[in-house]
Amino acid sequence: MLDPLLMLITVFVGAFGACMGSFLNVCIYRLPREQSVVSPGSHCPHCQTPIPWYLNLPVVTWLLLRGRCRFCRGPIAPRYLLVELLTAVLFLAVLFQFEAYPRLLGMQTLADPLLLPIYMAIIGGLIVGTFVDFEFMEIPDQVTLGGTVAGLACSILVPALHGHGVLQDPHPYWQRALVSLGHGAGAAALGAGILWGVGWLGEKSFKKEAMGLGDVKLLAAVGAFLGWQAVLFTIVGGALLGSIVGVALMAARRVEMQGHIPFGPYLSIATLTWLYWGPVLWQWYLRLLTP
Ligand SMILES: [Zn+2]
Numbered sequence: 576m577l578d579p580l581l582m583l584i585t586v587f588v589g590a591f592g593a594c595m596g597s598f599l600n601v602c603i604y605r606l607p608r609e610q611s612v613v614s615p616g617s618h619c620p621h622c623q624t625p626i627p628w629y630l631n632l633p634v635v636t637w638l639l640l641r642g643r644c645r646f647c648r649g650p651i652a653p654r655y656l657l658v659e660l661l662t663a664v665l666f667l668a669v670l671f672q673f674e675a676y677p678r679l680l681g682m683q684t685l686a687d688p689l690l691l692p693i694y695m696a697i698i699g700g701l702i703v704g705t706f707v708d709f710e711f712m713e714i715p716d717q718v719t720l721g722g723t724v725a726g727l728a729c730s731i732l733v734p735a736l737h738g739h740g741v742l743q744d745p746h747p748y749w750q751r752a753l754v755s756l757g758h759g760a761g762a763a764a765l766g767a768g769i770l771w772g773v774g775w776l777g778e779k780s781f782k783k784e785a786m787g788l789g790d791v792k793l794l795a796a797v798g799a800f801l802g803w804q805a806v807l808f809t810i811v812g813g814a815l816l817g818s819i820v821g822v823a824l825m826a827a828r829r830v831e832m833q834g835h836i837p838f839g840p841y842l843s844i845a846t847l848t849w850l851y852w853g854p855v856l857w858q859w860y861l862r863l864l865t866p
Contacts, residue, residue: 603654701843733755758802812849
């Protein structure tokens with residue numbers, strides 16, 4: 576059983592996740608339209624009426640108003656509710672990676688509490704990138720390039736991100752920070768390099784753009800935050816998942832053979848899988864190689 580303090584933290588993180596999901600919804604709507612994400616405040620997309628704070632509660636408002644604007648009754652997309660719930664669930668899943676909680680679904684354990692906010696930031700970026708990619712077939716530079724810069728900064732600030740935390744590595748902080756930055760920068764270059772190479776080959780073979788530059792930049796961010804194993808896993812996992820879904824959609828005749836399927840969402844799902852199960856999967860894979 577969870578003790579009362581842990582229950583309080585759990586409720587807080589869940590509510591925080593829903594609030595952040597509400598902010599991510601703003602980013603998903605405004606970043607591709609090149610609008611500021613801070614001002615003006617939330618307003619209805621139909622009648623432009625500003626939404627007061629008591630009607631802007633994540634999850635609750637959407638359910639109470641049954642997905643309609645309070646003022647003009649215009650429909651508010653289910654995506655708003657979905658993103659708020661999804662963010663809350665994914666934030667809670669990171670919390671459950673800490674020792675104090677019961678092991679959930681074989682997820683890897685996290686020792687350094689500083690990883691909690693970093694993982695939350697990664698989740699936020701992936702959610703924004705995914706939903707914008709579905710709608711606009713592109714991933715905002717704020718997510719991909721911004722993510723790469725943030726990933727390198729976090730590599731320096733929290734060397735535990737690349738396995739050089741105080742618990743694993745006795746060297747002084749500045750040494751761990753340098754090695755960690757090297758890991759992040761190397762993995763960012765590897766991720767961008769592989770996807771750019773695949774895109775270049777695709778363009779040569781099919782005489783049309785095969786890989787969006789957004790996916791190339793997204794992989795740089797994944798590498799900067801999570802390292803080279805995450806890069807390889809994300810590319811292989813994303814390609815597998817994308818092919819399965821692509822073939823299924825073609826079989827169901829939902830898309831044309833030549834139709835464009837966004838790759839970003841599948842890369843994001845693979846990265847998320849790595850976030851929760853990465854080292855566990857890596858150990859399993861290494862054991863497969865050494866019978
Ligand atoms: Zn309205």
